[in-house]
Amino acid sequence: CIVGEPTSMHPAIGHKGKAAFRATCHGEAGHSALAPRFVNALHLAADVLSALRALQDEYASSGSQDAAYDIAYSTVHAGTMQGGTALNIVPDHAEIAFELRHLPTDQREAFETRLARQIGNTAGIEITCTNTYPGLEVSPDAPEVARVEALCGSKAAIKVAFGTEAGFFTELGIPTVVCGPGDMAGQGHKADEYLEEAQLAACDGMMDRLLAELS
Incomplete structure (x- = not known):
């Protein structure tokens, strides 16, 4: 399987796994003039953010590192926080x-255990895992890598920062490499996404060689 995500037409043999979570914080609504009498859900959310930042610091200084990645260690990222209805009301809900x-050496279950330890027995905080996908780790000497190298014309095998469905295919026993036109870091996930014509031409060349091989 060739997963056609943007790798600048180099064979990509690794990416990190991902787990997405939702933290739901339950407080108690009340007038802000009496705020100390109530549980502020945003304060609970701030405790979660502090725990996540502490875990990120631990990963950054841990022994689990892979220099082939743009960021050599596992990363923790908070993307959105929502809560509160008005300045004079203590918020009773935040998410x-x-x-x-x-990295493959840092498992999701261990992260969840460490997060629970950081948060402690704080009442009103629920953590739910909403989505996961496995990472990809292919040996540079694997035959599928040599085959894709010949098709794309590059022996510069890389590892990419973003995730793909490649890990699911490898779990099914299908040899898989990621290779496609474009650069995610420079061209993707922002306004005016684009591909260079030279990259499209290189991808056409790979597909022509693949079709000729299959026929």
Whole structure:
């Protein structure tokens, strides 16, 4: 299987796994003039953010590192936080969406255990895993890598920062490499996404060689 995500037409043999989470914080509504009498859900959310930042610091200084990645360690990221209705009302509900992008040596279950330890027994905080996908780790010497190298014309195997469905295919026993036109870091996930014509031509060349091989 060739997963056609943007790798600048180099064979990509690795990416991190991902787990997405939602933290739901339950407080108690009340007038802000009496705020200390109530549980502020945004304060609970702030505790979650502090725990996530502490875990990120631990990953950054841990022994689990892979220099082939743009960021050599597992990363923790909070993407959205919502809560509160008015300045003079103590918020009774807040939510944070956050994620873990992990190296194969850093498992999701271990992250969840460490997060629970950081938060402690704080009442009113619920953590739910909403989505996961496995990482990809292919040996540079694997035959599928040599085959894609011949098709794309590059022996510069890389690992990419973003995730793909490649891990699902490898779990099914299908040899898989990621290779496609474009650069996610420079051209993707922002306004005016684009592909260079030279990259499209290189991809056409790979597909022509693949079709000729299959026929």
